[in-house]
Amino acid sequence: MANQNLNSGNPKVNLAYRLRKSKEEMRYQIISFSMMLFLTFIAFGAVGVGFSGWFTVPLIMLLASVQVIFQLFYFMHMSHKGHEAPTIFLFTGLLIGLITIWAFMKIVWW
Amino acid sequence: MQTEEKMTFETWPALPEKATLEGKNKFLGFWLFLGGETVLFASLFATYLALKDKVPDNTHALAKDLYDLPLTFVATMLLLTSSLTSVYAIYQMKNFNHRKMMLWLGVTVALGLSFLCLEIYEFNHYVTEYNHKFTGSAFGSAFYTLVGFHGAHVIFGLVWIIALMVRNAKRGLNLYNAPKFYLASLYWHFIDVVWVFIFTVVYLMGMVG
Amino acid sequence: MKRLAKWRLMSLLTALAFILSGCGEPYLSALRPAGEVAEKQYWLMKLSTGIMVFVILVVVVIFIIVLFRFRRKSDDEIPKQVEGNHMMEIIWTVIPIFLLLILAVPTVTATFDLADVSPMDKKNKDGTRDVLVVNVRASLYWWEFEYPDQKIVTSQELVVPTDEKVYFNLKGSDVKHSFWIPPVGGKMDTNTDTINKMWLVFDSKKAEEAGNVFYGKCAELCGPSHALMDFKVKAVSRADFDKWVKDMQAVKDPAKPATADAQAGQEIFNNSCIGCHAVTPANTTPEAARQGPNLTNFGERDYVGGILKNDEKNLKNWIKEPDKYKPGSTMPGFGHLSEEQLDQVAAYLMGLKVQE
Amino acid sequence: MSTYAQKRGFGAVLWDYLTTVDHKKIGILYLLAGGFFFILGGLEAMFIRIQLIKPDNNFVSAGSFNEIMTMHGTTMIFLAAMPLLFGFMNAIVPLQIGARDVAFPFVNALGFWLFFFGGLFLNLSWFFGGAPDAGWTSYASLAIHSGGHGVDFYILGLQISGFGTLMAGINFLVTIINMRAPGMTYMRLPLFTWTTFVASALILFAFPPLTVGLTLLMFDRMFGANFFNVAAGGNTVIYEHLFWIFGHPEVYILILPAFGIFSEIFSIFSRKRLFGYSSMVFATVLIGFLGFMVWAHHMFTTGLGPIANAIFAVATMAIAVPTGIKIFNWLFTMWGGSIKFTTPMYWAVAFIPSFIMGGVTGIMLASAPMDYQYHDTYFVVAHFHYVIVGGVVFALIAGTHLYWPKIFGTMLSETLGKIEFWLFFIGFHLTFFIQHFLGLMGMPRRIFTFLPGQGLATGNLISSIGAFFMAAGVIVLLTNIVRTTVRNEKVGNDPWEDGRTLEWAISSPPPFYNFKQLPLVRGLDALWLEKMEGKKGMIPAEPIGDIHMPNSSFVPVVISFGFFVAAFGAMYQMEHKWMLSVLILGLLISFGAMIFRSVKDDHGYHIHKEDLIDDVDKGVKA
Numbered sequence A: 001m002a003n004q005n006l007n008s009g010n011p012k013v014n015l016a017y018r019l020r021k022s023k024e025e026m027r028y029q030i031i032s033f034s035m036m037l038f039l040t041f042i043a044f045g046a047v048g049v050g051f052s053g054w055f056t057v058p059l060i061m062l063l064a065s066v067q068v069i070f071q072l073f074y075f076m077h078m079s080h081k082g083h084e085a086p087t088i089f090l091f092t093g094l095l096i097g098l099i100t101i102w103a104f105m106k107i108v109w110w
Numbered sequence B: 001m002q003t004e005e006k007m008t009f010e011t012w013p014a015l016p017e018k019a020t021l022e023g024k025n026k027f028l029g030f031w032l033f034l035g036g037e038t039v040l041f042a043s044l045f046a047t048y049l050a051l052k053d054k055v056p057d058n059t060h061a062l063a064k065d066l067y068d069l070p071l072t073f074v075a076t077m078l079l080l081t082s083s084l085t086s087v088y089a090i091y092q093m094k095n096f097n098h099r100k101m102m103l104w105l106g107v108t109v110a111l112g113l114s115f116l117c118l119e120i121y122e123f124n125h126y127v128t129e130y131n132h133k134f135t136g137s138a139f140g141s142a143f144y145t146l147v148g149f150h151g152a153h154v155i156f157g158l159v160w161i162i163a164l165m166v167r168n169a170k171r172g173l174n175l176y177n178a179p180k181f182y183l184a185s186l187y188w189h190f191i192d193v194v195w196v197f198i199f200t201v202v203y204l205m206g207m208v209g
Numbered sequence C: 001m002k003r004l005a006k007w008r009l010m011s012l013l014t015a016l017a018f019i020l021s022g023c024g025e026p027y028l029s030a031l032r033p034a035g036e037v038a039e040k041q042y043w044l045m046k047l048s049t050g051i052m053v054f055v056i057l058v059v060v061v062i063f064i065i066v067l068f069r070f071r072r073k074s075d076d077e078i079p080k081q082v083e084g085n086h087m088m089e090i091i092w093t094v095i096p097i098f099l100l101l102i103l104a105v106p107t108v109t110a111t112f113d114l115a116d117v118s119p120m121d122k123k124n125k126d127g128t129r130d131v132l133v134v135n136v137r138a139s140l141y142w143w144e145f146e147y148p149d150q151k152i153v154t155s156q157e158l159v160v161p162t163d164e165k166v167y168f169n170l171k172g173s174d175v176k177h178s179f180w181i182p183p184v185g186g187k188m189d190t191n192t193d194t195i196n197k198m199w200l201v202f203d204s205k206k207a208e209e210a211g212n213v214f215y216g217k218c219a220e221l222c223g224p225s226h227a228l229m230d231f232k233v234k235a236v237s238r239a240d241f242d243k244w245v246k247d248m249q250a251v252k253d254p255a256k257p258a259t260a261d262a263q264a265g266q267e268i269f270n271n272s273c274i275g276c277h278a279v280t281p282a283n284t285t286p287e288a289a290r291q292g293p294n295l296t297n298f299g300e301r302d303y304v305g306g307i308l309k310n311d312e313k314n315l316k317n318w319i320k321e322p323d324k325y326k327p328g329s330t331m332p333g334f335g336h337l338s339e340e341q342l343d344q345v346a347a348y349l350m351g352l353k354v355q356e
Numbered sequence D: 001m002s003t004y005a006q007k008r009g010f011g012a013v014l015w016d017y018l019t020t021v022d023h024k025k026i027g028i029l030y031l032l033a034g035g036f037f038f039i040l041g042g043l044e045a046m047f048i049r050i051q052l053i054k055p056d057n058n059f060v061s062a063g064s065f066n067e068i069m070t071m072h073g074t075t076m077i078f079l080a081a082m083p084l085l086f087g088f089m090n091a092i093v094p095l096q097i098g099a100r101d102v103a104f105p106f107v108n109a110l111g112f113w114l115f116f117f118g119g120l121f122l123n124l125s126w127f128f129g130g131a132p133d134a135g136w137t138s139y140a141s142l143a144i145h146s147g148g149h150g151v152d153f154y155i156l157g158l159q160i161s162g163f164g165t166l167m168a169g170i171n172f173l174v175t176i177i178n179m180r181a182p183g184m185t186y187m188r189l190p191l192f193t194w195t196t197f198v199a200s201a202l203i204l205f206a207f208p209p210l211t212v213g214l215t216l217l218m219f220d221r222m223f224g225a226n227f228f229n230v231a232a233g234g235n236t237v238i239y240e241h242l243f244w245i246f247g248h249p250e251v252y253i254l255i256l257p258a259f260g261i262f263s264e265i266f267s268i269f270s271r272k273r274l275f276g277y278s279s280m281v282f283a284t285v286l287i288g289f290l291g292f293m294v295w296a297h298h299m300f301t302t303g304l305g306p307i308a309n310a311i312f313a314v315a316t317m318a319i320a321v322p323t324g325i326k327i328f329n330w331l332f333t334m335w336g337g338s339i340k341f342t343t344p345m346y347w348a349v350a351f352i353p354s355f356i357m358g359g360v361t362g363i364m365l366a367s368a369p370m371d372y373q374y375h376d377t378y379f380v381v382a383h384f385h386y387v388i389v390g391g392v393v394f395a396l397i398a399g400t401h402l403y404w405p406k407i408f409g410t411m412l413s414e415t416l417g418k419i420e421f422w423l424f425f426i427g428f429h430l431t432f433f434i435q436h437f438l439g440l441m442g443m444p445r446r447i448f449t450f451l452p453g454q455g456l457a458t459g460n461l462i463s464s465i466g467a468f469f470m471a472a473g474v475i476v477l478l479t480n481i482v483r484t485t486v487r488n489e490k491v492g493n494d495p496w497e498d499g500r501t502l503e504w505a506i507s508s509p510p511p512f513y514n515f516k517q518l519p520l521v522r523g524l525d526a527l528w529l530e531k532m533e534g535k536k537g538m539i540p541a542e543p544i545g546d547i548h549m550p551n552s553s554f555v556p557v558v559i560s561f562g563f564f565v566a567a568f569g570a571m572y573q574m575e576h577k578w579m580l581s582v583l584i585l586g587l588l589i590s591f592g593a594m595i596f597r598s599v600k601d602d603h604g605y606h607i608h609k610e611d612l613i614d615d616v617d618k619g620v621k622a
């Protein structure tokens, strides 16, 4: 396996490009972080205010899922190329996990 | 092709964590491991949900008696922010800035430690104030096992990051240690992912009742 | 011709299969169904066996043809490299799906059928039910049968009326066991956490063939003597059943011993045994206090501990060393009793009868 | 670094194997350890059958019977069948995909040693006050109730070896995804590689629930938790679910690689490419996936209610469809082929009717209302031995014959192979066919004895006689192995002459660096394609260059040994406080070794081009 630098011929151009790219990405990271903060606020707020459980539980579950998507796709770069296998395996794991949780909530006590 | 070869900003690749075959393998292997961890935590969540509020008699505290919104909120903020700081660390790693990367890792560790202290305080509080013990009820066992497993992951993550920092303090970045830093930060993010579900499913839903 | 030999073996085995079916003892074999539940299950078994034999035949026919026609004849033959065939792929996907549907439909209906215990919940004004309900409680190596509406308790021998639905509440008191009367119907676990419910019908004709006694088994590993955790089922007519219930209910106080020996035996029993074994059938003692089988009608039971023929010798041996006959039994041994004392206890126990 | 051609003493060989990170040697280690445990499990099976040879027998006591039965199941599944399969995977899969090495040589070694020490720990229970006796499923209520330390041995032993398995699984996954030779696309992977891939994915997702289940059991038994203590709000059904969420995929972890081995055999000895290759791949993935949706079919009588039972019944039946696809594809691989009846082919051919009989009884079990009758009887015992022995064990023996030359460079005797086949095959059907009827006639499983006069005596006698035939077969196999090893007649690259995949393009046994030059793969059955064009071997995809190799390491043994020590501490700290220090000592050894490993850089070494050119085409013989 050669250890190429994924660069074309001209190092100067590439460097500038890379720096700009990663700056840009960092901006996305900040945005997703603020979104995550925001979602967390809403979740805690909804519970703090004391809406009915029928409303709150689905809401906070939804917020948590969105937040996790942010984590996975931006913080953990799952949106990038080269993450096909990780994506498949993580979501398979998630699916199996969710089935487990569903089963435990439905058929452990009856 | 030497992985420990000295690199410069100019020769530093765009994806240092995957620039070598070893890096690529570790990267993939670690992600797969996280796939397995997902099932591990799902099983623990499932157990917790099945045993939530299952206590021998009504002298035992239930979820809604225990949890405390501000405390959970602070813990969440700490961990969430530490996730961002580790993103910064990796950002600096990609920029081949060893010093700044170390700095951000340091901040991450500090935040992680504060989270841990808070958790220890919380557990202690439950035991002394509410007599909510690991051995007291099925609910207690399930609660401490789920949250404690997460806590153990935090500890492991901290030890890992600290060990990496100490080991590489003087060495600078190279293609041998770049994947290691990257994986440690992935791990740290994953801990945060799990925490998102813990604060939602255990704490918030516990308070909703 | 080795292949041929193998094929003969296979057909021999299949023939054996047919000879064996409809075999086994009538009091123990699921192949001799004695009641609605077992019959439903037996019918399903026949249906599925039919399907499965068909599947096996199809495969074996292709198999035989292949083995005979395509053996290597010369060392340099190179067969055509075939990638596959869509038509055939579709056939062997669709036909199995079809066969499975034939099995799945009755499976689902029967599943719901067998789970229908709604009559159990229909209570009359006084809290009793029109249907017979039995609470089965399994403990390490023995069974207790409580008739909540009749307010009586018995152990080791379940008594039921024939030709009607009998409903069961199942529960385990220490570890998990499983309640199974093979000829009468499939099993259900006695969990320690929750109560399971099921129903069975005991067919009068088949019961007669089986000598009015069916064998019951524990079907879930529960410790060393799991194999010995048997019980017996006396299936009697409704009239006989009612009479038995009456006789049982009539026992308010422990039966009076008939002989002097038995009298002495009663004394020993009251000193040593009564803490675990009741000799009255009322179900007023809490479950936790019923630590051993209820012995009200012990003299009428066919077996000691569910496994040894009920005679004085076996009874005395059992009392001396229960652990020898049922390893891990929770009953302590009474080897310290003298031979005479043992005789007395045995006389007392053998005299415990409720029906004349 | 070219020390490989020298003769060495026993000590050096031992040290070599203790520290090896070479996947081929680790494969041999797996075969040795797995073979040992198979004999052990087989002996336990013989004890079971001897005890049940007649009514009221007292060859062993009730308590010992439960220990033997439990250890038989646990040993066979975790310590024999799976490791033996890992042995073949390690030895063959990297060669099949044309890889220089596995992705994580160090982790691979660690995986083996964890498995080994876990298995050793489990079996030491015999000498430390009794083996586990709650069945290989170790259901919670009984496992909590069981006295002594038997169940603790089970929990900790499986926990340790489970980590090893998980590591092996991840290693195979990454190897197959990342290390394929140029041109080896996913749809050109040999089927054994595909099934290894899917089985490894199942390991990745199935072992965590087992880990959790065992952890809960451990907390309850050793640290006073209340997960399964009903009085404190616990629930034992949780354990049943966790166990089977693992347990059902586990049986596919066993059978899928077996399917892979048979796919290779059918194709090789019919001289024909696998019929319907892409649907075979699809079926493999589908079986793996469905395997996670059906676990509750082991719990039909737990009382989950008709809705759950009906759903799981129908889901379970669905698995017949992809399995059937495979069966018919195998048949049509042979159809129109040129079948040569070698020993591996004998086993493969016998596998088809045997496995189908087990498979169709599986479908019968899947029908919930019928299962109320079958469950926990010898009918189930018959079902799973038909699929496990008729599927997995047949594949293991077939694989032993097929791959023996590749792994050891010598050829097992074909004559003895056929004798062992007939003994085992007849014994197998004799033992297990009758058990279907024993079950239906009212014989529960896991009983240490049965009483006379219940109509069960003849069947059990026949069954026990069959077991002796199987033992005889195994003994012939062992003789064959010893004889072949003593004679030591070396063979060439492709001893079966009809090899189709890459592993047959390399010398037997392969040099420690595998392919000198990575081969260029131009299609499915890469070697066959070249042969058909009249070439002798593969076209290289690269010029000869330096080869990077990992360093050997003793650290895996140390890490595993640490956990082994810690397990004793964890177990005995209940009655002796000072054992806590043993627990800590063990963990210190393990974690110390891990830290040593991560702090000490290990970059491996290079074999230089010049050294490689030196032994061009002489082959590398040890």
Ligand code: HEA
Pocket (backbone or CB within 6 Å): C052, C055, C059, C095, C096, C097, C099, C100, D137, D251, D252, D254, D255, D297, D298, D316, D317, D319, D320, D321, D323, D324, D325, D327, D355, D356, D358, D359, D360, D361, D362, D363, D365, D366, D367, D371, D374, D375, D376, D380, D383, D384, D387, D388, D391, D392
């Ligand atoms: C290698 C191991 C292996 C394999 C492959 C299987 C395969 C299957 N098993 Fe088995 N099973 C076990 C190992 C295995 N099993 C073990 C160890 C236990 C007991 C555990 C314990 O309690 O200790 C068990 C128990 C078990 C039970 C629980 C029984 C009970 O305890 O009450 C059930 C119930 O549904 C079941 C079902 C099936 C099914 C449907 C398949 C299917 O995958 C089979 C599919 C195959 C075929 C059907 C044949 C080929 C298909 C065709 C030719 C197509 C046409 C066919 C039809 C239309 C029917 N198994």
Ligand code: HEA
Pocket (backbone or CB within 6 Å): D038, D039, D041, D042, D043, D045, D046, D048, D049, D069, D070, D072, D073, D074, D076, D077, D080, D081, D134, D135, D136, D137, D381, D385, D388, D389, D392, D393, D431, D445, D446, D447, D448, D467, D470, D471, D472, D474, D475, D478
């Ligand atoms: C891979 C899995 C596997 C394999 C291969 C086997 C193989 C065999 N099993 Fe296994 N069995 C299980 C997995 C397996 N079993 C499981 C999971 C259970 C359930 C346990 C439980 O209920 O918890 C079980 C239970 C089980 C029972 C039921 C016990 C009970 O419920 O009470 C029986 C009874 O007949 C039995 C018999 C056999 C026999 C005769 C073989 C034979 O095929 C074995 C053949 C091998 C040999 C005979 C080798 C002997 C070798 C020699 C004699 C050579 C000695 C020479 C030297 C030392 C040099 N097994």
Ligand SMILES: [Cu+2]
Pocket (backbone or CB within 6 Å): D247, D248, D251, D295, D297, D298
């Ligand atoms: Cu299964």
